[in-house]
Amino acid sequence: MASSSPRRWRRWAAWGAATVALAVGLCLIQAQAGGERITAARMTVVETVGYQRAPAVTPAELRAGGRPVTMPHAPKPDWTPTAEADPDRIATRVTWYAMAVPPLPDDGRQLYLFAPRWKSDGSLSIYADGKLIHQTHANLQWNGSNQPVWVALPRSDADHPPRTLDIRLQHVRGIGGAFSSVWIGDYRQLAPHYYLRDFFQVRLTAFVSVAFLATGVFALSVWFTRRKEPIYLLYFLMSVVCFARMLHTFVGTHPLFVSDAWFGWLTVNSLFWMLTVLHLFAGQLHRARQPILTATTVANTLFWSLATLPGLLDATLIAAPIYANVIVLGLVVGFNGVVQSHKARSHFAMLLSVWCIVTLLAGIYDLGLQQNLVNIESVFFTNFTGVGFTLLFWYIMFSRYTEALETATRAKADLAARLAKREAELTASHAQLREIEHRELLHQERQRLMQDMHDGLGSSLVTALRAFENDRADDLDAVGILRACIDDLKLTIDSMEPVETDLLLLLATLRFRLQPRLQAAGVKLTWSVGEAPPLDWLDQRHALHILRIVQEAFANILKHAGARQVAVAVRTEGDRVLVSIQDDGKGFDPARAAAGRGLANQRRRADAIGAMVIWEPVTKGSRLVLSLPVTKG
Amino acid sequence: MEPASPTPLKVVLVEDDVAFQQAFRTALAEAGDLSMVGVAATAAEARALMDGPSPDVLVVDLGLPDASGIEVIREAHARWPDCAIMVATTFADERHVIASIEAGASGYLLKDSPLPTIAEDIRVLHAGGSPISPRIARQVLMRFRPDEKAAPEEPASEGADIKSGVPSLSEREKEALQLITRGFSFEEIAELMGVSRNTVLTFVRRIYAKLEVRSKTEAVFEARAYGLL
Numbered sequence: 035m036a037s038s039s040p041r042r043w044r045r046w047a048a049w050g051a052a053t054v055a056l057a058v059g060l061c062l063i064q065a066q067a068g069g070e071r072i073t074a075a076r077m078t079v080v081e082t083v084g085y086q087r088a089p090a091v092t093p094a095e096l097r098a099g100g101r102p103v104t105m106p107h108a109p110k111p112d113w114t115p116t117a118e119a120d121p122d123r124i125a126t127r128v129t130w131y132a133m134a135v136p137p138l139p140d141d142g143r144q145l146y147l148f149a150p151r152w153k154s155d156g157s158l159s160i161y162a163d164g165k166l167i168h169q170t171h172a173n174l175q176w177n178g179s180n181q182p183v184w185v186a187l188p189r190s191d192a193d194h195p196p197r198t199l200d201i202r203l204q205h206v207r208g209i210g211g212a213f214s215s216v217w218i219g220d221y222r223q224l225a226p227h228y229y230l231r232d233f234f235q236v237r238l239t240a241f242v243s244v245a246f247l248a249t250g251v252f253a254l255s256v257w258f259t260r261r262k263e264p265i266y267l268l269y270f271l272m273s274v275v276c277f278a279r280m281l282h283t284f285v286g287t288h289p290l291f292v293s294d295a296w297f298g299w300l301t302v303n304s305l306f307w308m309l310t311v312l313h314l315f316a317g318q319l320h321r322a323r324q325p326i327l328t329a330t331t332v333a334n335t336l337f338w339s340l341a342t343l344p345g346l347l348d349a350t351l352i353a354a355p356i357y358a359n360v361i362v363l364g365l366v367v368g369f370n371g372v373v374q375s376h377k378a379r380s381h382f383a384m385l386l387s388v389w390c391i392v393t394l395l396a397g398i399y400d401l402g403l404q405q406n407l408v409n410i411e412s413v414f415f416t417n418f419t420g421v422g423f424t425l426l427f428w429y430i431m432f433s434r435y436t437e438a439l440e441t442a443t444r445a446k447a448d449l450a451a452r453l454a455k456r457e458a459e460l461t462a463s464h465a466q467l468r469e470i471e472h473r474e475l476l477h478q479e480r481q482r483l484m485q486d487m488h489d490g491l492g493s494s495l496v497t498a499l500r501a502f503e504n505d506r507a508d509d510l511d512a513v514g515i516l517r518a519c520i521d522d523l524k525l526t527i528d529s530m531e532p533v534e535t536d537l538l539l540l541l542a543t544l545r546f547r548l549q550p551r552l553q554a555a556g557v558k559l560t561w562s563v564g565e566a567p568p569l570d571w572l573d574q575r576h577a578l579h580i581l582r583i584v585q586e587a588f589a590n591i592l593k594h595a596g597a598r599q600v601a602v603a604v605r606t607e608g609d610r611v612l613v614s615i616q617d618d619g620k621g622f623d624p625a626r627a628a629a630g631r632g633l634a635n636q637r638r639r640a641d642a643i644g645a646m647v648i649w650e651p652v653t654k655g656s657r658l659v660l661s662l663p664v665t666k667g
Numbered sequence: 668m669e670p671a672s673p674t675p676l677k678v679v680l681v682e683d684d685v686a687f688q689q690a691f692r693t694a695l696a697e698a699g700d701l702s703m704v705g706v707a708a709t710a711a712e713a714r715a716l717m718d719g720p721s722p723d724v725l726v727v728d729l730g731l732p733d734a735s736g737i738e739v740i741r742e743a744h745a746r747w748p749d750c751a752i753m754v755a756t757t758f759a760d761e762r763h764v765i766a767s768i769e770a771g772a773s774g775y776l777l778k779d780s781p782l783p784t785i786a787e788d789i790r791v792l793h794a795g796g797s798p799i800s801p802r803i804a805r806q807v808l809m810r811f812r813p814d815e816k817a818a819p820e821e822p823a824s825e826g827a828d829i830k831s832g833v834p835s836l837s838e839r840e841k842e843a844l845q846l847i848t849r850g851f852s853f854e855e856i857a858e859l860m861g862v863s864r865n866t867v868l869t870f871v872r873r874i875y876a877k878l879e880v881r882s883k884t885e886a887v888f889e890a891r892a893y894g895l896l
Binding site: 517520523524527528531536538539541542543544545546549550554561563 | 757779781805847848849855
């Protein structure tokens with residue numbers, strides 16, 4: 035991508051700058067270093083059996099003899115030196131290196147001795163001016179010989195800068211006995227040498243493998259919650275075997291808690307374990323199923339792991355052929371990984387596989403170093419490629435982690451988007467429903483008004499029209515009919531305004547409308563309404579029905595009853611509200627069919643709204659009770 | 668003071684319907700104590716009349732051809748503050764009536780009333796009695812409900828003096844309105860509240876006045892809220 039490439043370029047530039055700065059810094063530190071380097075020595079070899087304690091002073095015969103050699107010096111080792119593992123009966127050799135120290139100023143300064151590497155199973159003793167000043171005290175085989183030697187020379191009032199130095203190595207015959215050049219000088223001169231060596235040979239691998247192990251433990255706990263993803267378990271196993279492999283580079287100067295046999299078994303075989311785990315891990319990335327290769331790798335690993343168990347073959351002594359096997363297997367695994375990653379286009383598996391091959395190349399060099407084929411003052415490259423491996427594994431896990439986070443973020447955004455869409459759909463469908471409801475409501479309202487016009491206003495006007503047509507206008511109360519029509523219309527209009535559950539307001543409106551006609555007819559109205567509960571169901575449709583029922587009642591009273599008094603009362607009885615209209619007129623028998631269409635209409639309307647109309651017998655006049663439910667189920 | 672023959676009430680009608688004009692004329696002529704001093708069929712004609720002396724009662728129809736009767740009421744109320752204004756309506760529906768009262772009317776006239784009733788209504792109005800329907804009473808109660816208004820917009824200190832300018836209903840006035848919404852007549856209310864019928868009429872007239880003041884203050888309030896004042 036065009037936008038990301040400058041950023042990537044800048045990142046690489048930053049890494050480059052940091053590397054250059056580090057290199058320059060190291061060079062500057064090295065430039066401060068000084069001291070005398072001793073390379074000329076005379077080597078004397080004495081064959082022995084088993085291990086003896088070192089003499090307190092250099093034997094006298096050593097002063098004269100010996101073959102001149104140049105340090106660092108390493109005898110050519112045998113591939114399989116001996117099958118004897120018992121330290122008391124093993125064929126051993128004492129190799130002496132006698133060196134002359136160049137004259138140093140005798141000013142009482144603290145002097146140090148520094149040797150970048152020594153390479154020998156067995157024990158090391160160092161003599162200054164013939165006196166023993168330093169010796170190893172740990173295991174014989176895994177004795178930390180990869181670590182630089184740093185000895186502070188004795189500094190008593192009788193001591194002077196030494197004139198001679200003697201190195202005594204007692205080791206298995208056929209391997210070991212190698213020693214680097216020796217430096218002598220004060221702290222300021224030698225410390226840069228020593229610390230640089232110490233950091234890159236010992237501490238770096240120690241730090242990194244411990245850190246790797248820590249992240250491995252983290253991965254293990256991830257695996258416990260995500261058992262279906264073995265990559266986390268493999269990561270943990272990788273960190274464990276890496277740690278096991280790296281252990282020998284930073285322990286051994288003090289006695290180990292396990293025997294040399296077990297430590298050798300662990301250190302040598304861990305290379306096979308690393309290969310097996312690497313193969314499985316890469317398989318998780320490139321997803322190729324390779325049962326034969328996997329089985330071969332595991333079988334190869336198992337073979338050496340079992341064959342070199344303590345008591346069987348000594349892994350330490352025959353490390354060289356085992357390492358050769360590791361290189362061969364590693365190349366197979368590495369190249370296979372490259373091919374599979376290329377097929378699967380797996381960036382991570384490719385990185386690991388390529389790095390595996392790089393490590394093996396470094397391993398070939400290290401085998402040369404182990405076999406004294408290259409300068410023994412060099413360092414094991416695989417230590418550094420191992421650090422590289424750790425960084426690669428971290429990179430892979432980091433990428434997976436950030437990828438997972440990104441996926442989660444995307445999923446969340448996705449979810450939010452889907453939710454928003456769904457919500458919009460719901461809102462739309464809701465609006466549509468409301469629209470339909472609204473249309474339905476309008477339709478009902480129209481129906482209601484049409485019905486009302488048809489029954490009331492329409493029929494009254496038609497009656498009037500027929501009468502006028504037939505010249506019976508004189509018999510007709512034209513004003514009365516028209517007034518009734520207008521009253522009808524007013525009620526219709528009243529019914530269109532919401533009454534909001536208030537029955538009393540509805541009745542009040544009716545009274546307000548009818549009052550003038552009652553007054554004109556000389557009828558006295560007694561109005562006794564108390565409290566009435568709100569009727570939730572009282573909408574416009576219901577309101578009109580109630581208005582019409584009561585209006586009809588009044589119309590009947592005015593027309594037929596000849597009443598002087600009408601009493602309207604509202605009261606609540608249980609779950610019903612009762613509206614009663616009583617007059618003192620002639621009265622009538624509601625059972626008689628002739629009671630007319632008006633009563634039937636009232637019943638029909640009451641039915642339509644779930645109410646009841648009851649004509650109660652009274653001594654004088656009539657009494658209509660409209661019974662309304664408080665709530666409608 | 669002339670005790671014998673009282674001066675007839677001067678009435679002006681603003682109405683474009685000739686039939687109603689005629690009926691109105693007849694109603695007044697029959698009454699004797701009412702005299703029609705002017706008729707306007709449009710708002711423009713009504714405005715022309717407003718340059719003249721104030722009548723005692725002005726009757727305005729809302730559906731004029733050139734403007735809303737509400738406008739005429741508002742202007743007439745400003746020009747003739749002592750004139751009692753009635754709105755002529757067929758249905759006395761609360762929307763129109765309340766708008767008219769807020770513009771300055773103090774009553775309404777039902778157009779389908781019998782002619783004697785029309786004359787009587789004019790007399791009653793002039794004497795200080797305003798009609799009020801249960802629905803109008805209900806509307807008025809709702810408008811004066813304290814929690815419904817004033818609460819939504821209160822721009823700090825300004826709100827206080829405006830609020831103090833908004834009249835509120837007294838408990839007695841509210842009680843009267845409540846009874847009206849239940850359908851009781853003025854006589855019944857007077858009896859229920861233990862006051863005279865005239866007191867009830869005063870209540871209604873005062874309530875109408877408050878409604879008008881309130882609508883004016885509200886207009887000012889809204890104008891301020893919208894930054895017009």
